[in-house]
Amino acid sequence: MAKKLLDYELSDLQEWIENGRAETMNPEFFAYVDLLDKIRAMHNRKDLYGSKEAIIKHLITFQPELKGNRVKANQLYAESIEYFYTEDIISKAAWRN
Numbered sequence: 001m002a003k004k005l006l007d008y009e010l011s012d013l014q015e016w017i018e019n020g021r022a023e024t025m026n027p028e029f030f031a032y033v034d035l036l037d038k039i040r041a042m043h044n045r046k047d048l049y050g051s052k053e054a055i056i057k058h059l060i061t062f063q064p065e066l067k068g069n070r071v072k073a074n075q076l077y078a079e080s081i082e083y084f085y086t087e088d089i090i091s092k093a094a095w096r097n
Helices: 010-019 027-046 052-062 069-083 092-096
Strands: none
Touching: 010 069, 027 052, 027 069, 052 069, 069 092
């Protein structure tokens, strides 16, 4: 049975990075990765969103798959931050760029 967008988790992305190929990417999985990237972009726009709570509210208001689903929106926010910001070997110079 194929997974739906909200069935994916960060472990699926990590497994795909290890073993997958772009040609085999399921459209729903692509939508999951795209949503993580959208959340990352929102997180970087402090001038528009300002806080985690503002991002969560935006997601549950305007993201069709997450309408009213605060728990899943929180989970996706956490997965996005974990995936994009857990590198502890990045130099200060790289962060400044």
